[in-house]
Amino acid sequence: MQEQEEKEMVTPGEILGTSSTLKAGKGSYVVPQSDAVFASLTGFRRIINPPHDSVDQRPTVEVIGCKDYGVFPEPGSTVFARITKVMARMASADIICVGRKSVREKFSGVIRQQDVRANEIDKVDMHASFRPGDIIRASVLSLGDARAYYLSTAKNELGVVSAESSAGVSMVPISWTQIQCPVTGQTEERKVAPGWILMEKKQTLG
Incomplete structure (x- = not known):
């Protein structure tokens, strides 16, 4: 057979x-x-x-x-995903972890404009929130269309947790909405996860 x-x-x-x-x-x-x-x-x-x-x-x-x-995303679970494409009203991502466990299969995710943050939704700029290659922490809302999960970063603890600059180095969060390249000093806008900021402060303080 x-x-x-x-x-x-x-x-x-x-x-x-x-x-x-x-x-x-x-x-x-x-x-x-x-x-x-x-x-x-x-x-x-x-x-x-x-x-x-x-x-x-x-x-x-x-x-x-x-x-x-193995592990798979389900509504309510927290996932880590890599942004693959950013458009005017949505961003696409590949889910790489559910909680602390890596996924064995490919699962795609979509973040819609209304799911980026909890307030001033109509003012959300997708290109100022995410960039391709960013690693985000998000919550799974549901299984959406075309086998892609609907993801949300609308809670305070969710958002970008890792990003790389054009110089090829890890960027550093400097506020809830900005990150900076430690080599060039260039700043970029993001929907930053507060946990990333706290982690950077702890490392700086030693």
């Missing part, structure tokens, strides 16, 4: 295919009087091809739960 594992995540109730072409296996089911095969849990779809001598030549579809793949 050959297995073909798909990296795309599926969620409960999502249609995996038709019962005329697929057999429902672990983590999936067929509704009576329906030709559709549905996922019964959140995880990754896997197709198992039948033996060559099997009477039924339909492949079996299974859903392997996320817990079998």
Whole structure:
């Protein structure tokens, strides 16, 4: 038997295919009087091809739960993510850790303009909040569209926790909204996580 594992995540109730072409296996089911095969849990779809001598030549579809793949984001969890793209009304990111544990699979995140901070939402400038390459601490709001999690940095303890300057060195936070390159002295705007500022002060004081 050959297995073909798909990296795309599926969620409960999502249609995996038709019962005329697929057999429902672990983590999936067929509704009576329906030709559709549905996922019964959140995880990754896997197709198992039948033996060559099997009477039924339909492949079996299974859903392997996320817990079998290690830690995964879920609503309410705190994650660390790397910003990959910044647009006028949103920023994209790759989630690299859930809490203190690294993820084994690729999970994408989206930060919308209304989720950057808690106040003066209409004045949020995405390009003044994040830059590609920044590492942020964020909270997971929900599983959004196109398999990307909606993330938020609207709480005080959330925001950018690491950034690199054009000189290739780690920048230093100097306020809640600004960071500075220690080599060139150039400053840039960010939505800074307060924890980053406190950590830098402790290191400075020794």
